[in-house]
Amino acid sequence: MTADQLITYLSWAIFFLLFVVTAVQAVRRPSRASIDIAILFALPALLVVLNVAGPAGLGWLQRGPLLTGVQVIGLLGMVYMLLRLVDDFIWIPRSALLVAEVGLAVVAVASFFVPQPLPAWYSLLVIAYLIIGLAYTVVTFLRASRSARGVTMRRMRSVAAGSLALGLVFTFAALGLLTPAEWRGFWSVLSELAGLTAAVAYFLGFAPPGILRRAWQEPELRGFLSQAVELSRLPDTESILRTLEAGAAQSVGAPHALVGLWDESRGVLRFTVLGETVELVPDNTKVIGRAFLRQEVASSDLRWARASGAYPELGGRLGARSIMAAPITAGDRRVGALGVYASRAPIFADEDLGLVNLLARQAAVVLEMRSLIDEAAQARAREEAARMKEDFLSAAAHDLKTPLTTLVAQAQLLERKAQNDPSAPADIPGLKRIVRETIRLRSLVIELLDAARAEQGKLVGEREPVDLAEYAREVAERHDSSRHSVSVEAEGDLTGLYDPGRIAQLLENLVENAVKYSPDGGTVRVHLWREGGWNHLSVTDRGIGIPPDELPRVFSRFYRGTNVDDRRFWGMGLGLFICKAIAEQHGGTISVTSMPGKGSTFNVQLPAAQAGRDFGEEDERAGAQQATGEEVA
Ligand code: ADP
16 A cells, blocks of 8 residues: 555545544434534545545546546535535525535536546536635634634634645645646645545544543633632622623633523522623523523524524523523522523534533532622621611610619609608709600600611601701700800801701701810801802811711711710710711711811701702712712811
């Protein structure tokens, strides 16, 4: 056996093996693409059989019209099947496929009638068909491989290389026909070498050995895994899902991927598709539903997608017609499902499915880790809530105890006095103390109830036009004394749509604090003005001030300054918390500036009334947003 014979037999063997492998694949997983691939290699297998039956070499083109016809059809058919594969996976214009079909038919039919030996022009025509068809395949596969990844990308490139080599087989054959006879042997050796290359490249493309696949897959998996470690630390589950989706799409080389989380209580898989939440009841008509229900990978090919009409729900919105899906499962807990979407059928479905399955398993680990973190956070939040409740109860009980004790003692004293001397005149100062303590008790209880309402966002009720200046003057008058002079300066129209009771409470709290925390007396200035669409109100005192490091906590529930002595300055630390809620629930803000020993200024900003305009929800929200950034000036 000569060297070039060896080459020829070797390529035949590979082509024949390819047929066997792809035929088995087509039987195991029948789809348009897998059947096309099997037919593609059935043709060279047929040629091999014919060649084994007859003498080997390129000479077959000249022998017998029937044999020639079958052989020409076999060759042209291969190229046509390659074009169909391009269409299966990538898409080619309908007209191009039609030209190929008509060309195939014409050349094939003609091959039975053209006189023998075949004229050179006819052979050249056949070869031109083959070369153009193959060149087209090479270009499209190469182009498609650019948007693919890992194994799929390398397999596509191998197919392109195989087609290029096959194209060379025919190019060399054509050169053999066009050059003098003594050159024929040279071209024929080259042609056979190109044939072997084509066989090997197609083999790598259409049936790569497992070890090669794993090596090709590794970089993508490694990339995904290195990302996955960081994923569970992302701030929320949504951002984890988005990153997982992007990672999965990139690893597979598909344009889109979606991760749906299983909501057990509602029996739906919940996805976010283009920013919108989509719920999908898993059933067997949807690939992703099937993957989830059967707990195994599932995929669709183009025809399946068209026939089942399952895509309008998810993939349709992404412009995808093909999907590969895998369940995301942690142990025996069903977490959700991963779907990878593409506009065409996956070219090497088994490969990509394997990868999608691996990615889904990684996603399960990440999501499981995340839910453990979330559970821990929830447990912490519950503890915190319980602690706050305890704080609240003990603070409330502590504050209620003092006036109650006084009240009980005073009432018992009066009772004893009355029993001892029923005719004695009523103890007016004692009764006054009882009334005073009862009022204090009542205001404490009201404050506690208000704090609870503030927490629920239900502090502000019906609104009506309120003139802030008028309310400020009333409050100032009540607190004005020889020890504390309370002045009001108001500029311009200061009306707004407010809950009058709450606005009075806000002013009362601020002015009362200003007086209370100025134990040595002094001036309290209430300034009101209008700016832009806002009414501003500030209450300034020259009292004890607030330690700078405590400023961020001033409006928190139960905050009391460290410079405040409980026995001297009576209070629960709820007034400012309620003031903040009143301002914010009106769509406004509150802030404070203070210097210990020099005094404090509380600033409130509320939306002003504007002619012909009501205070819609929008304004409230705008105001509230500002509030978060401006709690403490
Ligand atoms: P309370 O006055 O009942 O303690 P507040 O919520 O009204 O509750 O005030 C919380 C804390 O803020 C006060 O205990 C005090 O330490 C501080 N504070 C409030 N207003 C002033 C002010 N005008 N000057 C100095 N400190 C103040």
